[in-house]
Amino acid sequence: MGVGDVIAEFGGVYVSSLLSTWLMTIICFLGGLALGVLVTVMRVSPIKPLRVVGDFYVQLFRNIPTISLLVIFVYALPYLGLLLDYRTCLIACIILVVSSFASENFMSGINAIGVGQIEAARSVGLSFVQIVRLIVIPQALRTTVLPMTNLLIATLLTTAIGSQVPLTPPELTGMVNYVNSRSVAGISAFVVSAICYAGTALVIGYLGNKLDKRVRIVR
Amino acid sequence: MAADNTAIIQMHHVDKHYGELHVLQDINLDVQKGEVVVLIGPSGSGKSTLCRTINRLETIDSGEILFEGKPLPEEGKELAAYRAEIGMVFQSFNLFAHKSILDNVTLGPREVLGTPKAEAEMEAMELLARVGVAEQAHKVPAQLSGGQQQRVAIARSLAMHPKAMLFDEPTSALDPEMINEVLEVMVELAQEGMTMVVVTHEMSFARRVSNRVVFMADGQIMEEGTPDEFFDHPKTERAKDFLDSIRGH
Ligand SMILES: Nc1ncnc2c1ncn2[C@@H]1O[C@H](COP(=O)(O)OP(=O)(O)OP(=O)(O)O)[C@@H](O)[C@H]1O
Ligand SMILES: [Mg+2]
Numbered sequence: 421m422g423v424g425d426v427i428a429e430f431g432g433v434y435v436s437s438l439l440s441t442w443l444m445t446i447i448c449f450l451g452g453l454a455l456g457v458l459v460t461v462m463r464v465s466p467i468k469p470l471r472v473v474g475d476f477y478v479q480l481f482r483n484i485p486t487i488s489l490l491v492i493f494v495y496a497l498p499y500l501g502l503l504l505d506y507r508t509c510l511i512a513c514i515i516l517v518v519s520s521f522a523s524e525n526f527m528s529g530i531n532a533i534g535v536g537q538i539e540a541a542r543s544v545g546l547s548f549v550q551i552v553r554l555i556v557i558p559q560a561l562r563t564t565v566l567p568m569t570n571l572l573i574a575t576l577l578t579t580a581i582g583s584q585v586p587l588t589p590p591e592l593t594g595m596v597n598y599v600n601s602r603s604v605a606g607i608s609a610f611v612v613s614a615i616c617y618a619g620t621a622l623v624i625g626y627l628g629n630k631l632d633k634r635v636r637i638v639r
Numbered sequence: 640m641a642a643d644n645t646a647i648i649q650m651h652h653v654d655k656h657y658g659e660l661h662v663l664q665d666i667n668l669d670v671q672k673g674e675v676v677v678l679i680g681p682s683g684s685g686k687s688t689l690c691r692t693i694n695r696l697e698t699i700d701s702g703e704i705l706f707e708g709k710p711l712p713e714e715g716k717e718l719a720a721y722r723a724e725i726g727m728v729f730q731s732f733n734l735f736a737h738k739s740i741l742d743n744v745t746l747g748p749r750e751v752l753g754t755p756k757a758e759a760e761m762e763a764m765e766l767l768a769r770v771g772v773a774e775q776a777h778k779v780p781a782q783l784s785g786g787q788q789q790r791v792a793i794a795r796s797l798a799m800h801p802k803a804m805l806f807d808e809p810t811s812a813l814d815p816e817m818i819n820e821v822l823e824v825m826v827e828l829a830q831e832g833m834t835m836v837v838v839t840h841e842m843s844f845a846r847r848v849s850n851r852v853v854f855m856a857d858g859q860i861m862e863e864g865t866p867d868e869f870f871d872h873p874k875t876e877r878a879k880d881f882l883d884s885i886r887g888h
Contacts, residue, residue: 533736539696540733540792544747544799545723547716554750559737637736638781 421605426612430599437595438616444591445576445620448511452518452575453568459519460526460560461552474523481520487581489513494585506585518575525567529560562635569628573621580617592616647672647803647834648693653702655688662688663699664858670803670836675829677845677866678838680855681881686838689855690807693836694725707802723751726796726804730811732788734780734795740767741776744795752799759798766794770824786817793824803834810841840885842870854878 427434462474481489493509504512533556541551583594590598592613599609646669655663662685670676678686691697692704695711695718704711706725712718734743744763748754754762767773770790772783780788789809796804806825810818822844829835829848839845845852845866852869854861856877862869873879 534733536729536731536733537735540727540729540795541735542696542719543694543722543725543727544795545719545721545751546747547719550750554746555735555737562737638779639736 421603421608423608423611426599426603426605426608429603430595430609433589433598434595434612434616436589437592437598440587440589441576441579441582441591441616442620444507444511444514444579444582445572448514448518448579449572449575451511451515452522452571455515455519456522456526457557459523460530463523463527464530464552464556466548478520478523481516482524484517486513486517486578487584489516490581490584507582507587510579510582510585510587514575514578514581517578518571521571521574522568525564525571526560528567529562529564530556532563533559559637562637565628565632565635569624569632572624572628576620576624577617645671647707648836649703649705649708650689650692651703651705653689653692653699653704655692655697655699660858662858663692666702666860668853668860670834671850672834673832674851675833675835675837675849677849677852678836678855679840679845679852679881680861681884684855685858686855687807690805690836690838693803693805694722694727696727719751723747723799724802726793726799726801728789728792728796728804728806728809730808732780732785732792732812734788734791736780739777739779740772740783740791743780743791744798747795747799763794763798766797767791770794771820784817785813786820789813789817789821790824793821793828797828801833803836804828806835806837806839808838808840810839842866842885846870854881856881 459474459477462470463478465471490510490513493504493513494506497504497509537555538551541555546554579591580593582591583597587594596609596613599605648668648670650666650668653663653666654661666689668676668689678689680686688697692699706721712721734740735746738746741760741763744766745754745756745759748759748762749756764773764776767776770793772787772790772794775783775787775791780791783791809825810821813821818841822841825835825837825844826848837844837849849866851863852866853863854869854873854875854877861875861877862873864874869878870882873882
């Protein structure tokens, strides 16, 4: 079966799996960003135990393969009386990993701000929370557009571990199994999925670059 | 008790260490309302540290610092509110890089004092005009020269209606041709009666407007006097050597 045949026969299901991948990517990325902001605020807070917990969190989830985390979630959590469906497990795992990378990106963005601006903000009488909200986060967000673009692409590709659990509809990589168990498409099914990933990643990369040019802080 | 004391800033027996380094040693310094005190001394003598303890950007190990007769708040809301009353101008300007010049000046009043936007902007424009950078209001800091940025930093402090202002080498990072435009603004402030503590080696500024020059070395106040006394007849050897070195002898 050639690529054309695969598209002709499974086009409709491919579209739904592409949408499934996109949706998961968006949820995982936004969830990861939100959690990443929270963890980062802990890591820069004046309260030491919060900093320690934040650093530990990042080391933990940055250094475990997402697939191992998924195995733990799927097989271990039920023993703890926590029954989550496959999609929720998958999304939760990816969010944990993405948030730790997002926090690392934010930290380097924060380090680029320089202590001087923070001291100036304190001198004006801004509180810790105001400084984080008005100075640190806006600047860290702007300086991290490019690394975050890379993280978004990595998130997209990481959703491929969804192929290791049964999902309906499957995401793009699980779709390969789906096609190959119903026909003899062989490599063609991979090619179609690969094109979808690469196309999406190219668009993300392009938009990320444009956004970066718009919001970048001139120093 | 000390009802007759009009000193707005009082430092009594202040000590501070950085690890082994005794960076402030038994500092006693009173600054009267409206007084302009110049801090001078060799690099590493503790001038910046002293200046920064006054708005508690640095904590102290022992002794006490009073502002308007009251000990400085230690932390939290009270400390933030206290800092809002003290302006601080840094060597490296430290403008908020992602905000326009106008927003740099209005941020404090709007967020800390709760001034409505329109009112804050009107006052900010007046201040920017006063320091001579009104035309730059809608640019971002990186588009301004160092001298312009420092004048904006002064306007940003003034927007909070501070009761006193601290300057830590405000002209040291500037190209020579920009030093005067910043000093002019500071001279005006001094003449209007602002209480100022200024770390600077600009003798012309010290002579023109300061009431007192305080000479520091090795974490101690070695001597103090009127600018003419100090520059023309320094008492200690350390001060004489230091003055020779900055005069290029
Ligand atoms: N955060 C810090 N940790 C450790 N040592 C410090 C710290 N800040 C300053 N020091 C040391 O304290 C001493 C006094 O520093 P300070 O910046 O107050 O000197 P200064 O008189 O302002 O010097 P300069 O003219 O170079 O600005 C120096 O030896 C400096 O290295
Ligand atoms: Mg200094």
